Amino acid sequence: MSEPFENTLAYAKEQDLKDALSVLREEFIFPTTSLGEPQIYFCGNSLGLQPKAAQEAVCNELEDWAKFGVEGHFISRKPWFHYHKFLSDYTAEIAGAKIHEVVVMNHLTVNLHLLLFSFYRPTRQFQTATGKNEPLRYKIIMEAGAFPSDMYAIQTQVESHGLHYDDAVIELSPRSGEYTLRNEDILSAIEKAGEQLALTFFSGVQYYTGQLFNIKEITAATHSVGALAGFDLAHTTGNIELELHNWGVDFAAWCSYKYLNSGPGNVSGVFIHEKHGLNPATPRMAGWWGHNEVERFEMKRGYIPEPGAAGWQMSNAPVFGMAIHLVSLEIFHRAGMKNLRAKSKRLTDFLEFVLLDALSRNTHLQFTIVTPQSSEERGCQLSMRCDKNGKALFDHLFDKNIIVDWREPNVIRISPTPLYNSFEDVYTLGQAYLTYTNLT
Ligand SMILES: *Cc1c(COP(=O)(O)O)cnc(C)c1O
DSSP states (O other): OOSOOOOSHHHHHHHHHHOTTGGGGGGEEOOBOTTOOBOEEOBTTTSOOEETTHHHHHHHHHHHHHHHGGGHHHHSSSOGGGTTHHHHHHHHHHHTOOGGGEEEESOHHHHHHHHHHHHOOOOEEEETTTTEEEEOSOEEEEETTOOHHHHHHHHHHHHHTTOOHHHHEEEEOOOTTOSSOOHHHHHHHHHHHGGGEEEEEEESBOTTTOBBOOHHHHHHHHHHTTOEEEEEOTTTBTTBOOOHHHHTOOEEEEESSSTTOOOTTOOEEEEEOHHHHTOTTSOOOOOGGGBOGGGGGGOOSSOOBOSSGGGGOOSOOOHHHHHHHHHHHHHHHHHOHHHHHHHHHHHHHHHHHHHHHHHHHOTTOOOEEOSOSSGGGBOSOEEEEOSSOHHHHHHHHHHTTEEOEEETTTEEEEBOOTTTOOHHHHHHHHHHHHTOOOOO
8 A cells, every 4th residue: 555545535635635536437338226226336346337338329310320331331420340440549549559559349258269279379399209199389378266267268178189178277376375367476486387388378467366477478488489378367457557469478368348348248359469360370260251351251261360369250240249349449548558557556455454444443344355465567447356245335335326236255345446436436435335334
């Protein structure tokens, strides 16, 4: 915690007054209870709130479809033929990438499969003496307890190469008595795997613990042993300032409905470093929408990919969802990731402060914050492990119209997002912790 905070309403209100980003809250719709009371929302890590401008953006596309029919591909206000391009600038900005290194398409897990198809290429050595076809560079290092979709995707990919998960995948766990991985332990595991390592595959911000991995150093260490580094940035994009190009990350993907506020199940963003994206020899799953745009509608044999990440597109763009995503990305563009991150650090530090203050004053509370304490090692989420009665605390907060997130078996996740959460929200949450009583 960087500064002497005060756990008072006056202090919280003063911080909001000084906050140049506080006006952005007005651009979002907050959920209400069945009685119409406003809720305080701390679940931007799970499903971000709806931008007010989303509805009009979708209606515009519906109108253009009604008006132009199939011609809308070329003559609608934002022609659907190359709709993904309307999102490229903002996506590149938020990912720290060049424009041709990003594309918005499909859904996150689908994209992870497409990327793993391209970038998990275990090699084999044919040993004439034994006649055995031995795997050579085939190991994957990832965090233990990764988001299930990551584990399942990796498992399928590994097995599709005739390998076994337990042999091919090295899952790293925190040291005993610790909740999160040490960067030094990740780096030494990479070094140890050495020339057997094909891929490191980490989340940026870990969905359960809130730990931010050191993407830059993991990537550098991975490259130093000749392997590739890929990341699932579902909890990272729109949360952390990224420099995917400069860090040399090989590939990454993220969803748009968590911190990026683009609505349930909406499209995914993809980053492919230009060293792979501009190389026509990089294997990819081909579909007509990734074909060279100039002759896409000539329907010819022989796949010629668009240069860059756009060449990974398979299907034509889901325009209604992408219209919302565009609205949302535009808000990020106006706010600026640098400003958002600066506020985010203070807001999360303040949250930590009020939670620990409540813990020290209310003997009914029992929890441990498992997220790292340094703001360099976390985004805007704190995960609290509740050894007793966590669900009762969660229900107590819900009764106070405060929405946080419950993860089995015993974790409450709280994410104050800098776009629409205020210091006063955090103060109010702290007050609810103070009034919690454990009646059992
Ligand atoms: C939310 C999340 C997903 C979800 O994948 P979808 O394909 O969008 O359903 C995947 N991975 C991580 C790390 C997530 O946090």
